[in-house]
Amino acid sequence: MIRDLKVKTRKGDIITPFFMPIATKGAVKNLTCEEVGALGAQIILSNTYHLHLRPGEDLIEKAGDLHEFMKWDGPILTDSGGYQVFSLAKIRKIKEGGVEFQSPYDGGTKHFLTPEKAIDIQLKLGSDIIMVLDVCAPYPCSKGEALDALATTTDWAKRSRDYFDEKMKDVPEEERPLLFGIIQGSVYDDYRARSAKEILEIGFDGYAIGGLAVGEPGKEMFKVLDKVLPLLPEDRPRYLMGVGKPEQMLEAGKKGIDMFDCVLPTRNARHGYLFTGLDLEEDLSDVRYKVVRINNEKYKEDFGSLDKTCQCPTCQKYTRAYLRHLYMSEEPLFMRLATIHNLWFYLDLMKRMRDV
Ligand SMILES: [Zn+2]
Known part of the structure; x- marks a missing residue:
């Protein structure tokens, strides 16, 4: 059933399930943060990899922080940069306890x-929600590759926990960001169970299921959720990274996922694909x-409204x-209006799932 959890962050509580609009480079493309908030977003996701390369975290720190820089006062989740390093950087190499890559x-x-x-x-x-650095294995990948990624992910999760705790030792609890662990293991049941056990032993404020939505069939994804979700504690938020389509979010939400992010609503908007006619059965x-x-x-x-x-x-x-005219004329206003609509659709779906 859909879970009803309150995720407490230093920037306020977030009610589950929720969708996080993606502000890759410190902006949800085509919208101000004020507009994103007005559409009903409770939290925004931003990408560490992109912001590290440009403009750099030191500049953002000089501005105050990312909230101050992009004028968003609500909670922000940042990914660790790992996913982009492994998917975007053409040349990268795991060595000496980290990963080297070319910008x-x-x-x-x-x-x-x-x-x-x-x-x-x-x-x-x-x-406000910090993700640990992990290694996301590609799909398909051999068991050997999956095991390597899993082992490095556990090792890095331990180091992240220790380092974070050391940095936070003088910070009052209510002022600390949350730290989330990530479970890997590709599509292999035994590895998923092992990764969950190892990451749970280290202990985090929330648990993400990574390494999905990387090209595997939907059936495989739900099989992984069926394996992992029963192992996770009820009182901690669960985040399914990078998913997905409305029907996938509904299915995952019913299985017990609380948090979602996906580029689909914003990216599809820019390409002229608009989600319309949302109809959620009362019994879900x-x-x-x-x-x-x-x-x-x-x-x-067609002079009727879009939806x-x-x-x-x-x-x-x-x-x-x-x-249609704006789209065909390549007017930038199209992207704004389309993004507003598609994000509303996604946030409205979450609201309806919460209201059931
Ligand atoms: Zn609309």
Whole structure:
């Protein structure tokens, strides 16, 4: 069943389940943080990897912190940078207790990320939920590869816990950020169970299930959730990283996941794909919706609102014909209006799941 948990952060409580809009480089693309808050977001996610490379955590610390820099007063979760290092950096190598990689921004300057450094960066950013550095194995991967990633993830999780505790020893508990561990193990049941056991033994404020939504079939993803979720404590939030589609979030929410993030609503908006007609069965047995491709000729003279069932600011005012025109003319306003609508859709789905 859908869980109803209060995640207490130093920037306020968050009610589960919830979706975190992604502010990759310190901005949810095309919107101000004020606008994101007005759509109902309780928390924003930002990417350590991108902010570390540009403008750098030292500059953001000089500005006060990331809240002050991007003008968002609510909670912020930052990832550890690991996922991007392993997926974006063309050249990276695990060595001497960390990972070396080349920046894609400036012709390849070398950077070295360790579990300790990932925490330092996130502390400087002023993150309220800090993720430990982990190794996300690709899909598909051999058992050997999965085991290596798992073992390094556990080792780094221990180092992260120790380092964080040392840094926080003089900080009153209510002023500390939360620290989340990440469970790996690819699609192998025994490795997932082992990773969960090792990460739980170290002990964290919340638990993320990583290494999913990396190309595996949906069935495999839910199999992993069925294996891992029963092992996790009831009183700690569970975060399914990088997922997903509305039907996946509903299914995962029913299985006991509390936290979601995904680029889909914002990225699809920019490409003219709009989620419409949200229809959630009262017993949560199903969620129905349609994806409107706004460039379709049939919307050329469609003066109805984008989505009659939607209460978002875009749908209160603008017609499909106007939105299509903006899209075809490549007007930047399209991206704003489309992002507002798609984010509303995702946040509204979460609200409806909470209200059941
Ligand atoms: Zn709308």
